[in-house]
Amino acid sequence: MRYKGGRDAAVLEQMVDEISDHALFRYCVEARCETSVPAETWLVSLDDRLIDHESGIDLDRYVWGVKWRCLDPGAKLLPQSEATCRWSKALGSDFHEVRIETNAHNLTSLFSDPFK
Template sequence: MHTSEIQMAFDDVFDQALVFHGFTDYMRDYDVFIYAIADPRTGIAPQNLRYRFTHCVRATVTSVLSPEIWKRSLDDRLLDHKLADDLEGYVWAVRWQALYPGMRLVTPSADAERWSADLDIPFHEAVIATNGHIVSLVFSDLTVNAVSPGDTPFVVSAD
């Protein structure tokens, strides 16, 4: 996928829900699962999407929560909606993070340029920023697919 197509794919899911991310079971590619929903008035059905970052040579995940918020968010009851109601802290039980400010390509990227030169194929660097984490990836290509609930480690439904 060309750089402009990658950025368009990123823009398509701006401010949607990141529901799961991590290396594939074979540990080469990195998957980002997104629950995308349009304004209900459009009649467009929600979709579960898989963004697969192929040949991922670097994946770094960093929390954006401050130490103060982390300190208030250590209680395991924040993992369960029923138990988290009266607690202060980051409610992990929501099981998704807003893709805001979203995904963007880093250009220029010294890491991507080095990998491109070493492997003689294009590499890119992406930053995925949410309200809970920042994910930084160096990868060769991107594929985007709609996936069914059985094809994902975690899927959000409209129910």
Template structure:
């Protein structure tokens, strides 16, 4: 992806809703799922976009909240979509965050240049600023795709439902489907339960 194309892809999702971000299940890439909308008068339908940062070598995540906001946001009830919106603090239960102030390419990133020299392929650094988290990613390629209806998260900013994807994968020429709840992580076994 050319630099101008990379910048355009990042600008395209300014102030949209990030509904999920994490390492892919095969751990080489990092994905950000964006729910993109436009003014209804444009006729452009809302879409789920997958921003796949390929060959990532460094991801740094930090809070975007101020200390004062954090002090008011430790109440566990703020994770409950029924109770949280009525409380004072950051409502974690909304399960999405605004991509604002946005994502930008770090021009002539020293860290990306060092990785490029060591590995022998181009690397880039992107800063993604949201209203809950900030991310810095160093990666080689960006792949942007529309999630087809079979893989589109069923979560919506309007309903507040947990992001769930139905994934279709080809294995030995046959199709198989599975549903993955993106809001839940596998739990580690408790002490004494083994693996």
């Protein structure tokens, strides 16, 4: 089964645009997480006090200890790919790929059934 686009694509794009506090991607067959923080910042931000907002706030470094991340620039539904086609064919269900960019990490997920 191939990704058809159309109304389903519009619904998915709207869902991706509305990702705020929580998103659940069911039937996730692949997930990747990579840093968006430059190596130079990592190098000076390895102090364990930086994993807690209270103990790290006065240090002149990147404070990892927060309870949320800014979606900057946010979430984007990616075009159909070899991987989404392969999974769609193997499982007989449409698969999609989303990339969520934050101020600390970039997340990519291959999934079949999105729910908020």
